[in-house]
Amino acid sequence: MIIGKSIKKGVLYVVATPIGNLQDLSPRAQSVLREVELIVAEDTRHSCHLLNHFGITTPLQSLHEHNERQQSPILLQRLYDGNNIAMISDAGTPLISDPGYHLIKSAHAAHLTVVPIPGASALISALSVAGFRADCFVFEGFLPSKSMARQRHLENLVRESRTLVFYETPHRICNCINDMIQLFGEKREAVLVKELTKVYETVHRDQLSGIKSWLNTRAERQKGEFVIVVQGAPKPDKNAIAPETERIFRLLHQQLPLKQAAKLTSEITGVSKNSLYAFGLKEL
DSSP states (O other): OOSOTTSOSSEEEEEOBOSSOGGGSOHHHHHHHHHSSEEEESOHHHHHHHHHHTTOOOOEEEOOTTTHHHHHHHHHHHHHTTOOEEEEOSSBSTTSSSSOHHHHHHHHHTTOEEEEEOOOOHHHHHHHHHOSOOSSEEEEEEOOSSHHHHHHHHHTTTTOOSEEEEEEOTTTHHHHHHHHHHHHOTTOEEEEEESTTSTTOEEEEEEHHHHHHHHHHOGGGGOSOEEEEEOOOOOOOTTOOOHHHHHHHHHHHTTSOHHHHHHHHHHHHOOOHHHHHHHHHHHO
8 A cells, every 4th residue: 555554644645647548547546546535636527437447435525726725725724634635637647737736835835745646647748759859848738719819929939949838629729720830830840649548549740731731631630639749949040140130241241342341240230250251251
C-alpha cells in the first residue's frame, strides 16, 4: 500500500488520470485513490466511471472552478485533521488547463504536504510525438473563443522561437487553424494530435495550410479533443539587414562609394559597418 499508518497524514495528493486509455492509470495512482479518505474531482459524474472501473469506493466530492474558493478552507481543515485527500481532474494531470490552483496554493501557504502522482498528460504526450524541439516550449492552453481576441493573442506569439502547444475544441478547431495561418503563415510546420490514447488517435504533421486541407477533407476529422503543436519561429539572422536600414543604405550609396555609404549608414542605424559593407558587396 502507498498509504499506511507509517505514512504522514494530512497529505494532498495530485493524481494524474487517463486521458483515454484506462490502462494508463498507474498502480501507484490506483493505490492512492483507494487509500485516501476523500477524492475531489472536477466532475464527479465523469470520475465515477473511472473509479467504478477499478473498484475504487473512496468518497467523492466535486471541486471545480465555481466552488473551489468556497471548498478550499473546508478541505484544508480536513487535511489539518489528518485526512489524506486526492485531487483528480476529468482527464490527465490536474491544473493543466484544469481547476485546482487555488487549493494547492492554499495548501502550500498552510505548510501542508502536496505530493504529485504523475501520469498521463495530453500536453506532454503530444509534444513527445510532434518531432519539434521539446527542451524549451510554451504551453498556451485554450486560446480565446472569439476570433479577434484569438488573433490578438496569436499576434504576440508570431516571433516566439520556442515550440508552441495549444489545446482546442472540435467546434473551434478550423477557425483556430485559419487564424494561425493568418498570423504564422501557411507554411509554418505544425502537428495536429487528436483523441490521444483513444481508438481513433491521430497524429498529423504538415504545414498549417496542409492541416487546414486535411481537416476540411472529412467532417469526422474535426471531431474529438485536439492538441496543436506549432514549430517556433526561426530565430532572426544576426547578419540580416532590416528593411529600413537597407533603404537608408541604398539611398546613401546612390551618392557615395560603398565603403563611405556603409560607414555613414552604420553611424545612423547602429548596424555594424562590416555587415553593411558585406551586404553591399553581395546585393548592391
